Amino acid sequence: MLEDKSPQRTSLGQLGEFQLIEHLTKHFQINQPSTQFGIGDDAAVLDFGTQKTVISTDLLIEGVHFDLAYMPLKHLGYKAVAVNVSDICAMNATPTQITVSIAVSNRFPLEALEELYAGITLASKTFKVDVVGGDTTSSQKGLILSITAIGTAKEEDIVYRNGAKPNDLIVVTGDIGSAYMGLQVLEREKQVFLVNPNNQPDLEPYTYLVERQLKPEARTDIKELLEKLEVKPTSMIDISDGLSSELLHICKASNVGCDLYEEKLPVDPQFISTCEEFNIDGTTLAINGGEDYELLFTINLEDFDKIKGNPNFTVIGHIIPKENGCHLVTRAHTKIPLKARGWNALEE
Amino acid sequence: MLEDKSPQRTSLGQLGEFQLIEHLTKHFQINQPSTQFGIGDDAAVLDFGTQKTVISTDLLIEGVHFDLAYMPLKHLGYKAVAVNVSDICAMNATPTQITVSIAVSNRFPLEALEELYAGITLASKTFKVDVVGGDTTSSQKGLILSITAIGTAKEEDIVYRNGAKPNDLIVVTGDIGSAYMGLQVLEREKQVFLVNPNNQPDLEPYTYLVERQLKPEARTDIKELLEKLEVKPTSMIDISDGLSSELLHICKASNVGCDLYEEKLPVDPQFISTCEEFNIDGTTLAINGGEDYELLFTINLEDFDKIKGNPNFTVIGHIIPKENGCHLVTRAHTKIPLKARGWNALEE
Numbered sequence: 001m002l003e004d005k006s007p008q009r010t011s012l013g014q015l016g017e018f019q020l021i022e023h024l025t026k027h028f029q030i031n032q033p034s035t036q037f038g039i040g041d042d043a044a045v046l047d048f049g050t051q052k053t054v055i056s057t058d059l060l061i062e063g064v065h066f067d068l069a070y071m072p073l074k075h076l077g078y079k080a081v082a083v084n085v086s087d088i089c090a091m092n093a094t095p096t097q098i099t100v101s102i103a104v105s106n107r108f109p110l111e112a113l114e115e116l117y118a119g120i121t122l123a124s125k126t127f128k129v130d131v132v133g134g135d136t137t138s139s140q141k142g143l144i145l146s147i148t149a150i151g152t153a154k155e156e157d158i159v160y161r162n163g164a165k166p167n168d169l170i171v172v173t174g175d176i177g178s179a180y181m182g183l184q185v186l187e188r189e190k191q192v193f194l195v196n197p198n199n200q201p202d203l204e205p206y207t208y209l210v211e212r213q214l215k216p217e218a219r220t221d222i223k224e225l226l227e228k229l230e231v232k233p234t235s236m237i238d239i240s241d242g243l244s245s246e247l248l249h250i251c252k253a254s255n256v257g258c259d260l261y262e263e264k265l266p267v268d269p270q271f272i273s274t275c276e277e278f279n280i281d282g283t284t285l286a287i288n289g290g291e292d293y294e295l296l297f298t299i300n301l302e303d304f305d306k307i308k309g310n311p312n313f314t315v316i317g318h319i320i321p322k323e324n325g326c327h328l329v330t331r332a333h334t335k336i337p338l339k340a341r342g343w344n345a346l347e348e
Numbered sequence: 349m350l351e352d353k354s355p356q357r358t359s360l361g362q363l364g365e366f367q368l369i370e371h372l373t374k375h376f377q378i379n380q381p382s383t384q385f386g387i388g389d390d391a392a393v394l395d396f397g398t399q400k401t402v403i404s405t406d407l408l409i410e411g412v413h414f415d416l417a418y419m420p421l422k423h424l425g426y427k428a429v430a431v432n433v434s435d436i437c438a439m440n441a442t443p444t445q446i447t448v449s450i451a452v453s454n455r456f457p458l459e460a461l462e463e464l465y466a467g468i469t470l471a472s473k474t475f476k477v478d479v480v481g482g483d484t485t486s487s488q489k490g491l492i493l494s495i496t497a498i499g500t501a502k503e504e505d506i507v508y509r510n511g512a513k514p515n516d517l518i519v520v521t522g523d524i525g526s527a528y529m530g531l532q533v534l535e536r537e538k539q540v541f542l543v544n545p546n547n548q549p550d551l552e553p554y555t556y557l558v559e560r561q562l563k564p565e566a567r568t569d570i571k572e573l574l575e576k577l578e579v580k581p582t583s584m585i586d587i588s589d590g591l592s593s594e595l596l597h598i599c600k601a602s603n604v605g606c607d608l609y610e611e612k613l614p615v616d617p618q619f620i621s622t623c624e625e626f627n628i629d630g631t632t633l634a635i636n637g638g639e640d641y642e643l644l645f646t647i648n649l650e651d652f653d654k655i656k657g658n659p660n661f662t663v664i665g666h667i668i669p670k671e672n673g674c675h676l677v678t679r680a681h682t683k684i685p686l687k688a689r690g691w692n693a694l695e696e
Contacts, residue, residue, distance in 0.1 A: 016688075018688075036400065037508065040509075040601070041438075041439065041508050041509050041510075041601075042404055042435040042436070042438035042439050042509075042584075042585060042586060043402045043403055043404035043435050043436055043438070043439045043441070043497075043499070044402065044403050044404070045400050045401070045402055045439070045501075045506055046400065046401040046402070046403060047400050047401070047503075048396065048401060049398065050397065050398060052384065052393050052394065052395050053393070053394040053395070053396060053401055053498075054391045054392065054393055054394070055391055055392050055394060055445075055447065055480065055481065055496075055498065056390055056391035056392070056447075056481060057447045057449055057481055057482060057483055057494070057496055058449070058483050059449040059450070059451050059483045059485055059492065059494050061451050061485065061486070061487050061488065061492070062488075063488045064451070064485060064486055064487065064488060065485070087390040087391050088390070088391055090390035090391070091389065091390050091391045091393070093391070097403075099403065099404075099405045099496065101405055101406070101407040101494060102407070103407050103409050103412070103492070132403065133403060133404060133405060134405060135405055135406050135407045137407055137409065137412060137413070138409070138412055139409050139412060139492075140409065140410075140411040140412060140489065140490065141488065141489045141490075142488065142489075144407065144409065144451070144487075144492055146405070146407050146449060146494035148403075148405055148447065148496045149391075150401075150403065151391070155395075158393055160385065160389050161388075161389050161390075162389075236390075237390060238390060253388070253389075340364075340366075
């Protein structure tokens, strides 16, 4: 799990900037029909015909968004792409292209960047997006990644955050909390490693949690699935900061309130057992832990029968008038005001 | 010219991430008809009808691309936008939207970010682009800016780097070298300041040079101008790294050679006098100094009459077969091989 200590190290200083870009980008293939011209000019050229273009961007900083002590570079590359592609999915659009900019300090050898790009390449294949541009530069400290994702959708398919109405059902895909619990496991192993570097971590009981943290998948499958079921969400967002924080975004944008049911929260058995082992309250983690990159959306009550019993979806609550507020309804039927305690980038 | 020492400092930690984004982005206006939905959801939604979409991205790191000791934050914001808009112009496309991501360490107060965003807002007005998204996060060290620019063009109008043919004329807009010379002036003043902080710099004799460095303009006017003159360039690039380096990019992509004439290089009188004062060879600076953000393009020889005498354009050489190489023809009529000595991001 730890950083590659490969003996082969090619210094970036030996290569020029343009040689480096050529070397790193030569494996990117063009598969999207809308990619008219990719890397190699001042800008990429995209052709979306009469479709709408959807665009989203993210900036990832070493030490803030990731820790290379337990995040292998290949996983980092994969995750950085998944996170951005997820934003496009959250608009109910189809991701089509990405641009990738990186800044690295000289402590990184070429082989490290190759690992990073291997992850980016794998993700671009998995999520069927073309890499069409970017920027490669140096940093004074650490690794910085900036990814912009582009997608396309018919006007009538696009789902914003602001369409939730009272009586709508709140639905989440997959399960939640595991990515954050995976981070707790990795943090613990890092502390053990710092005390005794010869100790080999046994991550076997936490495979699912660790994979959810290191290799999250963007839900590129949901748009098609909802289309087949003939359900169009009234509002949608992806879970990057935590369920509670994202649900409050939907409520604020839609000018509504919500009741979220503790007993409905979909969590993995491994998540439950690890919460017990770590002596942490599972519900707190499930609603505040981020980085699951599942989709959170609302649907018209009439559409309930269409998604009922589908293993991809769990109804976790419903939308109510704004004046009734946003609450978590506990198993004991008490109502607790929902708070956005998700990861806050600028807290000290 | 130095960093603002304003007594009013609001710590970023007092604001949450979302409050900060709201505060900084509230002044962005939507003016482009293609901007269907801007900031406030997982992604922006753009509508380009049947036009092609052009996209470009840049990552700017404090200490690598800019030095806040002489680059005021407002200028930095302006320049970061100009640099990206320039890439869209270099495709002969019309810039329409940008996304802006920033990462800052806690040493920056809110007022500093407001200055930065004031520059971004001014540039977005000047270049008529809508700010449609971005990311705001923290960094462990310094300021990081990532900007993605989007533009639009009819398919038949787009100009790539790879269309230059032997006998084509090489043309440059405006004048070159001044931005780099401006940097030399600012570097000298910084050294003086470090020795004696009470010394007030007199930048009056260098106004043009300093402005070229701190507030470069993207040539958004050239597309329309060339259209009026009924000239379509055969290849085009913008000058960010230096004329020599950019011309070699065109030659490599187009599989041709070039002769560049020293006596034709358009430079400003202030550039010439300051080169003399600094005892630097003006030609070396004019062809290797970057950041002028002028456009470099090639045109068919038959189009020469259409641009002849136009103060915006200078013919500086011509394209020749690849086997004849790429040379600078000096005033003494000797041929020197052109080398890309432009700013190299990864050199130590």
